[in-house]
Amino acid sequence: MDINNSIYTIIYYLLITLIITKMKKDDFIDLLNMLNISKEELLLIARKTGFVQRTRKIDSLDFLYSLVMESTKGIVSHNDIAVSIERDNGVSVSRQAIWKKVTENCVDYFKLILAIVIQNKIKKYNKGEQSMVGKFKRVLIQDSTIIKLPKCLFESFSGVSNAYSSVCNARIQGVYDLLSGRFISFSINPYSKNDISSATEMELQKDDLTLRDRGYLCVNELKRHLQCGAHCIFRYKMKMRFFDYNTNEPIDILSILKKRGSVDMIVRMNDRDRSAIRVVARPVDQKTADERRRKAKREMRGHQPGEKFLQLQSWTIFITTIAKEDADFNSLLDIYALRWRIEIIFKSWKSNLYFSSIHNVSLNQLLIIIMARMIMFIMILRVIYDPCKNLIYKHMNRDISLIKLTKYLTRNPIKLISILCELKAYSGFLGESISAVGRYCVYEKRNRKNFEQKLSRQFH
Numbered sequence: 001m002d003i004n005n006s007i008y009t010i011i012y013y014l015l016i017t018l019i020i021t022k023m024k025k026d027d028f029i030d031l032l033n034m035l036n037i038s039k040e041e042l043l044l045i046a047r048k049t050g051f052v053q054r055t056r057k058i059d060s061l062d063f064l065y066s067l068v069m070e071s072t073k074g075i076v077s078h079n080d081i082a083v084s085i086e087r088d089n090g091v092s093v094s095r096q097a098i099w100k101k102v103t104e105n106c107v108d109y110f111k112l113i114l115a116i117v118i119q120n121k122i123k124k125y126n127k128g129e130q131s132m133v134g135k136f137k138r139v140l141i142q143d144s145t146i147i148k149l150p151k152c153l154f155e156s157f158s159g160v161s162n163a164y165s166s167v168c169n170a171r172i173q174g175v176y177d178l179l180s181g182r183f184i185s186f187s188i189n190p191y192s193k194n195d196i197s198s199a200t201e202m203e204l205q206k207d208d209l210t211l212r213d214r215g216y217l218c219v220n221e222l223k224r225h226l227q228c229g230a231h232c233i234f235r236y237k238m239k240m241r242f243f244d245y246n247t248n249e250p251i252d253i254l255s256i257l258k259k260r261g262s263v264d265m266i267v268r269m270n271d272r273d274r275s276a277i278r279v280v281a282r283p284v285d286q287k288t289a290d291e292r293r294r295k296a297k298r299e300m301r302g303h304q305p306g307e308k309f310l311q312l313q314s315w316t317i318f319i320t321t322i323a324k325e326d327a328d329f330n331s332l333l334d335i336y337a338l339r340w341r342i343e344i345i346f347k348s349w350k351s352n353l354y355f356s357s358i359h360n361v362s363l364n365q366l367l368i369i370i371m372a373r374m375i376m377f378i379m380i381l382r383v384i385y386d387p388c389k390n391l392i393y394k395h396m397n398r399d400i401s402l403i404k405l406t407k408y409l410t411r412n413p414i415k416l417i418s419i420l421c422e423l424k425a426y427s428g429f430l431g432e433s434i435s436a437v438g439r440y441c442v443y444e445k446r447n448r449k450n451f452e453q454k455l456s457r458q459f460h
Contacts, residue, residue: 004402006092025065025088027420034383034424035120041115041386042174045245051101058085058101064113071372077359078102102364105251110371117378118183136209136231136327139178141204141339142216144171145196145346150360158192172370174197176342181386183378188370209322217319219271225321233336236279236317238309242267248274254308257281264324273317281317282329287312299309372439386417387423388437395430398442 029033029039039061046060057228066084070076078095088090146169149157169191175184175279189198195215201278206229208355214237225232236253244251245266256263262282268274284292292313296305318332327335406413415433422431430438 003346010254017215020459025061028065028068030420030424031059032117035379037116037120044117045112047111049108049112050105051103056090058097061107062088062091063098063100063101063106068372068376071369072378078367098246101167102362102387104364104369107364107367107371108374110368113336114186114375114378117375117382118185130366136179137207138180138184138209139335139338140175140202140208140210141178141201141342142173142210142212143177143342143346144173144198144215145193149358149366152360153363153366155364156192170366173201174342174346175202178341182382187373188367200224204228209233209335210443211336213339214425219269219275221320222269222277223271223273226277231318231321231330233322234319235336236281236312236319238312240319241270242277243270243274244268245276253281253317254281254312257283257312262329264317264329278320278322278324279317279334280320280329280406281315282333283315284313289443306448309324351357383423384419388419391426391430391434392438392442393425396438396442398438400437400441401443401446405437408437408441409431 003279013336032038034043042061042064043052052060062085063081066088067076068080070080070084078098080093082093088237092373114184124263140389149170151168153170154166154417157170169383171189171193172197173185173189173190174189175186176182177184185202187198187201195213197216199212199216199218199221204210204224208230210225210230210232212232212234214235217234218236219240222232222234240338241247242253245268248268251267253263263279264280267279269277293305293310296309296313316333320327320332320337322332323378363370385400385405388405392398392400415436418431418433419437427432
């Protein structure tokens, strides 16, 4: 089992543990407080968005807590939320009253809360953002995942439709910073909004490095990186046209590779300024090339890929703004391989956080349910996993194995609450529960590097 695959498995089990241990609203607010988000700030957001205009029977914090907790169990209905509010607060409300609260103002309320949960930092012990002192300030991965929706939402989200059937899908875009271990942004889009359409929405800063697949590649994106002083690594897309750096004559990448075997050269792009970019390529073994061709044919769904495209599968080709003296092919390959972390995250996310469990809901209800799930898993990831990882590395010089931590918490669910209490009371010494994690949930000393070691190797 890939250790990256367990990052969201652990989030799932942590959520289940919270339910088992009867997490109350005060515990939920404590989690928010550890992200420097106060109860007063949450109430201010409720009023700012118009979600709450005057004192009502349904309190905004009760609604937030109940919906977040219920949404992590799977399908959540208005009746479930009403029952939850009555169970935890003794306030009897009807499902009709909950239905009336699920408005555009409610969507705005959850959007703002999700935004501050993403942006706010842990009060203590978060060493991640200042620990990487390499060339890049952030290493951003942008990727998307598709979730299937009820057909009643087809007009809002589109999908695939033919004479025989209709499938409604949404596309969730995520931007994740490898260095800080934080999601930078999320967006919930119609299926028809593809990756290239979302590429420009990712904010770039000077000294950023972005790792994205072919779906985001275009000349304008490459130029945007050059203009703002950011860097990028893309896989080559066959339709990209390049020109000789000196003569400005069109060049054929495949022909050059057949002659030379490998390349590392500066070429010009097909833009008005003929901007310069670096192309690096090395051959792969026959087994890898054949597997790529089989995969391409499967993904084409009956359409035969062109001969030139199939031949290019014999090479790994990168397009990058990084200079040759800063990264050779092997370094580019190792750095780009880190992009698969978000692929595994999304796969586990949909499997373990019920993102495929969406019943017949309205557009507003759908958006709120998805954002509620995002809020919860980001809080747990930031408040529990990240601090434990950082403290154990600081005190014991060991890296936590997510596989072992998942197993440990599922067999000892009561430990979650004691870990949370020790994190809140931390004053320079590890508590017993966090120390136990450091004894039982760390990587064994071995030659094969784990993800944290690979990340550190590239960016320290």
